[in-house]
Structure formats: structure tokens, C-alpha cells
Amino acid sequence: MLALLAAGAAAVQPPLAAAQDARQSIVRDAEVEALLRDYATPIFQAANIRKGAVQIILVSDRSFNAFVADGRRMFINVGAIMDSKTPNEIIGVIAHESGHIAGGHLQRLREQLANAQILAIAGMLLGAGAVVGAASSRDRVGNAGGGAMGIAVGSQELVRRSLLSYQRSEEQAADVMAVRFLSATQQSPRGMLDTFQRFNQDAMFKTSSIDPYLVSHPMPNERIANLDVLAHKSPYFDAKDPPALQARHDMAKAKLFGFMAKAEEVGRRYPASDVSRPARYARAIVAYRYKRLPEALSQVDALIREESANPYLWELKGQILLEFGRAQEAIPILRKAVALAPAATPIRVLLGHALVATESRGSADEAVRELSNAVQREPEGAEGWRHLSRAYAIRGNEGMAAYAAAQAYFNEGDYNAAATQASRAKEQLPPHSPGWLKADDILNTRPPKSP
Incomplete structure (x- = not known):
């Protein structure tokens, strides 16, 4: 479900926990990230979200979901792209999540959580008072602690329902803002409506036993009805995605299937009879994954001949060559990819x-x-720092190699290893040089505390 938090139907999960769960399975891909940025840019502008203020992060999860865990990061499951038919469906997801960011829902949720803690503590104190009172009349009432338990459990249930009611109202507010952002960018809200209708067909909602108060979003029929009214009021309801954008979406979707689905599933979705570019892209990636090198290279080369200005096809060929031990051949291929997409980190x-290989x-x-x-460009990553450490080591610059290694470990959360490498860097680098100062910063930075 499009969610403010990665929360289950009967739980309210703190934003930090949601972010930590997502970090465990982050996916990086230049092609998909560029596509999502292009989807998001006009929406962010309509929502008055400053350029570069929000990072879109891919999560390795096949379910159709997206959430914001703070005001700076929007997480989108790869399953959202894999299950979507049009760019407009994902743009609708981004518009909805942008509604949460623009509406300040995260900050208000933190305030609600703080209030909820006060309510819960008050309930426990009231329950303790009931225990004291019951103990003094133990002879007259057989179940001395029963009232106290009822008060404590009742207060917790009140807190839970209060928080979930708050979430439902914020979800509805995000829907309204999403339609507004889509209209402001002359895009259709149909994708959002299609997404909600697909959720409505999910079997987990087809039961009369669900307590509406225990669902962190409005029940699907209710949301669909509300969204249907809003969507049809838009003068852009029948607007279509540009063909070029649909083509990029189809290629990104095929790529994700090629890398993340089993060969059998890819074969069913993209059979050999399908000679479209997305289908051949997916099959080329599967051939690479299953170590059928000549087949993979042949298929990628055919795609490059048809679309030589596509940097991601050159990237794929370079990746294949590199991972099969042909680094020297991969270098000019990857130089070409970088020249075509210089901003793709x-x-x-x-x-x-x-190069270091x-x-x-x-x-x-x-x-x-x-x-x-x-x-x-991306100082918070780890892989780039790791390879940079190796490059410095090949050049014989052990001090900078240690500093780069320290930064890689720090970004991965291995603070002990980071401290070891930072100390080594300080021993070998000139005092107060840029690398020495950055290594010193690592040593003086306190690791974040676990929640």
C-alpha cells in the first residue's frame, strides 16, 4: 500500500525503523534512478520541494509499495515498477508520497507518537492506582487486579486507535495533494486510481472480519470512491504518458525483471516470440546472470546497434565483460557509457x-x-570509496588508501574498522592535510545510537 510508514495493518512503526529496514536491501541502478528522477522532478516542483532535497531510493522488494521515512528520502520498492503498466502509475505514487512530505506529515506523526507515549504512561499510572485501591479491598473483591488490567489494556487500545485514525486522515490528505500536484503538471491521476483498484482486488482485503480501525489506511473501497471523485474532476484525467517516457519505463521494467526474477518467470513474461527491445533486454540480462556469455554479449550488441546513444546498454556490456574477468575490454565500453551519462554515478x-581491476x-x-x-557526487556511498582505496594503494599512496577505506567502512556502519583505518591514515598522511583532517573527523564522529 502507498504508505507514510512501512507499517503492518495492526502496527504503527516509527519512521527511523522503516528507514533502517529499507537500508538493509537498497538497490542501485543508474537507469532506473534516472527515470524516477525524471518522474519526480515536475512533481517536486509543484509540491515546492527544493531540488535535491529528497533522494529517491530503490528497495529490493517485489511488493507494490512506497513510503517516506523522513523528509529527505523516499523509498520505492522495485515491485512497484515491475507491477506497473505505465509511468503514470509510478508518478502517482511519487505524487502521493510528495503529499506526505509537503504536508509535513512526518513531523506531525512524531508529535502524535510523543502524545501517544504520554497517553500510554497515563494509562499505566491509572492502572497502578487501581491496583493500590484494589489491594486495600482485597477481602471484598476476589479479582483485585482485574480492573487495573482493564484500564491498562484499554488505554493502550485507545492509543493505538488514535494513532491509526491520525494516519488515515493523513493518507486522505496526501491523496488530495497528489491529485493537485498531478493537475499542476498536466498529468493524469488515472494511474493512482488504477493502483487503488488493483489493491481492491487483493484477496487480503476481501474479508468482513477486518476491524477498520486496525487498518493503517482507509479501507480500499472508501479510498477508491474518494479518489475516483477527485480524479475525474481533473481536466487531465485522459492525458497519456509521452511515448518516449513509456518506452523508457518498459525498458526499466524489463531490466528489473531480468535481474530480479527467476529465468522461468522472465521466459513467461518475455517469451522468445517477443522481439521487442524490452523483451530482448530482459533475456540478455538473464543470459548474463546464468553465465551464457556469448549469448548475452550478442544480444546486448544487437540492442546497441539499434540504440547506440543509450548509455545503459553500454553500461550493461561493460558490466558483463568486467564480471567475466575481461576488465581491459570493459574499460573503453564503460568510458563510452560515462560520456553518454556523465551524471550517472x-x-x-x-x-x-x-580500471583498478x-x-x-x-x-x-x-x-x-x-x-x-x-x-x-555521492559521499555517503561505500563502493566508490572501496575502489578508490584500491586505486590509491596501486599508486603507492598508503595514507589516502587507508583514508578511503575508512570512509567506506564508516558509510557501511562498521565504525570499529573505520576507526582502525582512519588511525592508520593519520599516521601516514601529512598532519593537517585534507586527508588527515577527514580521517580525524571520522575518529571524532560518534556513531549513531541504535533506537
Whole structure:
């Protein structure tokens, strides 16, 4: 379900926990990330969300879901893209989640959680008072603690229902804002409506035993009815996605199936009789995954001949060559990909990986340049820093190699290893040099506390 939190139907999960769950299975892909950014940019502008203020993060989960865990990160399951038919459906998801961000729902939820804690404590104190009173009349009432238990349980249920009622109202508010953002960008709310209708067909909702108060979103029929009225009021309800955007969506979807689905599922969805580009893309990736190298390269080369300006096809070919031990051949292919998509950090990191894989001093110099560019763009990643450490080591710069390794460990959350490498870097780098100062920062940074 499109959700403010990654919460179950009968639980209210803190935003930080949702973010931590998502971090355990983050997916990086330059092509899909670029597509989602293009989907989001006009919506963010309509929502008055500053450019670069919100990062869209892919989660390795096949369910159709999206959520915001704070005001800076929007998580979208790969399953949302894999299950969607049109860009408009995902744009609707982004519009809904943008409604949560623009509406300040996360901050207000934190306030509600704080209020809920006060209510829960008050309930427990009242229950304790009932225990004291019951103990003094134990001889007259056989079940001395029964009233206290009822008060405590009742207060917890009141807290739960209060929070869920709050979430339902915020979900409805996000729907309204989403339709407004879509209209402001001359896009259809039909995708949102189609998504809700698909949820309504889910068997888990087809039961009369569900307590509506224990569902963290309005019941599907209610939401569909409300959204249907809003959507049909839009003058852009019948607007279609541009063909070029639909083509990119189909390619991204095929890519995700190729990498994440079993070969049998890919074969059913993209049979050999389907000669479309998305189908051949998916089959090429499956051939690569199952180590059928000649078949994979042949299919990718055919796609490149048809669409030579597509950086992600060059990226895929370079990745295949690199992972099959042909790093030297991969380098010019990945240079081409970087030239076509210079802002795509994952491709630049892949080029850096290929360069250091040759163990050549000359290649290491280029690797330092490319990887330094990459980590400057995305300093919170780990892979780029890891390859940069190796590049510095090949060049014989052990101090910077240790610093880059420290940064990689720090970004992965291994703070002990980060401290070890940062201390080593400080021992080998000139005092107060940029690398020395950054290593010192790592040593003086306190790790975040677990919730």
C-alpha cells in the first residue's frame, strides 16, 4: 500500500525503523534512478520541494509499495515498477508520497507518537492506582487486579486507535495533494486510481472480519470512491504518458525483471516470440546472470546497434565483460557509457572498478580521477570509496588508501574498522592535510545510537 510508514495493518512503526529496514536491501541502478528522477522532478516542483532535497531510493522488494521515512528520502520498492503498466502509475505514487512530505506529515506523526507515549504512561499510572485501591479491598473483591488490567489494556487500545485514525486522515490528505500536484503538471491521476483498484482486488482485503480501525489506511473501497471523485474532476484525467517516457519505463521494467526474477518467470513474461527491445533486454540480462556469455554479449550488441546513444546498454556490456574477468575490454565500453551519462554515478563507479581491476599504475591514475568524481557526487556511498582505496594503494599512496577505506567502512556502519583505518591514515598522511583532517573527523564522529 502507498504508505507514510512501512507499517503492518495492526502496527504503527516509527519512521527511523522503516528507514533502517529499507537500508538493509537498497538497490542501485543508474537507469532506473534516472527515470524516477525524471518522474519526480515536475512533481517536486509543484509540491515546492527544493531540488535535491529528497533522494529517491530503490528497495529490493517485489511488493507494490512506497513510503517516506523522513523528509529527505523516499523509498520505492522495485515491485512497484515491475507491477506497473505505465509511468503514470509510478508518478502517482511519487505524487502521493510528495503529499506526505509537503504536508509535513512526518513531523506531525512524531508529535502524535510523543502524545501517544504520554497517553500510554497515563494509562499505566491509572492502572497502578487501581491496583493500590484494589489491594486495600482485597477481602471484598476476589479479582483485585482485574480492573487495573482493564484500564491498562484499554488505554493502550485507545492509543493505538488514535494513532491509526491520525494516519488515515493523513493518507486522505496526501491523496488530495497528489491529485493537485498531478493537475499542476498536466498529468493524469488515472494511474493512482488504477493502483487503488488493483489493491481492491487483493484477496487480503476481501474479508468482513477486518476491524477498520486496525487498518493503517482507509479501507480500499472508501479510498477508491474518494479518489475516483477527485480524479475525474481533473481536466487531465485522459492525458497519456509521452511515448518516449513509456518506452523508457518498459525498458526499466524489463531490466528489473531480468535481474530480479527467476529465468522461468522472465521466459513467461518475455517469451522468445517477443522481439521487442524490452523483451530482448530482459533475456540478455538473464543470459548474463546464468553465465551464457556469448549469448548475452550478442544480444546486448544487437540492442546497441539499434540504440547506440543509450548509455545503459553500454553500461550493461561493460558490466558483463568486467564480471567475466575481461576488465581491459570493459574499460573503453564503460568510458563510452560515462560520456553518454556523465551524471550517472553508478556507471562512473563501475568504470573505476574496471580500471583498478587491471592492477595497472596508469589505469589507477585514471581510476583515482573517476572515483574521486564519483565520491564527491555521492559521499555517503561505500563502493566508490572501496575502489578508490584500491586505486590509491596501486599508486603507492598508503595514507589516502587507508583514508578511503575508512570512509567506506564508516558509510557501511562498521565504525570499529573505520576507526582502525582512519588511525592508520593519520599516521601516514601529512598532519593537517585534507586527508588527515577527514580521517580525524571520522575518529571524532560518534556513531549513531541504535533506537
